[in-house]
Amino acid sequence: MGRAPCCDKATVKKGPWSPEEDIKLKEYIHKHGTGGNWIALPHKAGLKRCGKSCRLRWLNYLRPNIKHGDFSDDEDRIICNLFATIGSRWSIIAAQLPGRTDNDIKNYWNTKLKKKLMHGVQPYTTHMHNHCSSMKQQQLLFLTASAPAAPPEAACPLSLQHLSSPHDYSHHYISSYGSSNSSTSLLSAAAAAGSHGGLLNGEHQTMSTSCLDSDGGLGLYFDELCATVTTSSGVHGQGLGMESFILGGFQLQEDHHKAMLVAGAGAGAANQLNQQYSAATSGCYDDEAKPLVSVTGGGDGAGGTSSSFFYGSSYSNDDES
């Protein structure tokens, strides 16, 4: 049994909107509103358009207070952070950027931002493939958390190397990468996440193996698709001898679209990071409006003078036999 078409495609006009059509639609909505029924609207407004097309035109172009044009650095940053946090949930990201539409942001991401961020992270791809060669790389996010005194070029919080649909993860991999001395605090943080079961109180506490590769990268593997972790905890880093904290929780939702990264912050930068990133993740809530993530970020544990990296990446091993 097929789905009934939303409109008669034979009589409906497609393609770019003319100024006359825009005026008709605008005037109708100003006078009558949408009436809660987009399907009936074009007929009432005298438009030979599909209701969905009208809705799209209104929401993305004609609606008041729509912002067009270049995105600011702040907007870039928010998009980067939210993409790292929730993936391609454009409507949620758009909700954090007044005047921007999901379509706008999606286009901006696909055409500009992604390319922009892809530059400069090539080495890490190699790094990842070296010790995870058997896994199919599904999504690789590079997140750069800038410490307060970090130089401007470190301020962009996210670089992205390889993105594809975040579906069908069967492994989630969280690793940390540090520049200069910050790496140790992040490694410690990640180690703490792996070694403290108390951090996770979800249905499945499935953090399994933590591993160190040859050049000191550390990864934590999640062998379960549906880990649900909603708490935020402070965990004192152990095992690597650093004063580090895990701030925030993460969630791998049932639909496993999300792999949230738990960030480690050096003791000296924890508060700043909390402030910096809480805004970036504020749009991420579960069905009961509980925050899914409170903090992501990484900082320089030794004084906040250098930038540091961490990245969360998700892999699928569905090509493994």
Added chain:
DNA sequence: AAGTTACACAACCGCGGACCT
């Protein structure tokens, strides 16, 4: 100047979920 390519943006399509009957 004409043809080709690359890019940016607008619009379309199909699916999932909410809601209604």
Added chain:
DNA sequence: CAGGTCCGCGGTTGTGTAACT
């Protein structure tokens, strides 16, 4: 509870234009 309808979302395609050869 099942089926139908509509809305909203995200992925994809189409179109116009600038840049390049």
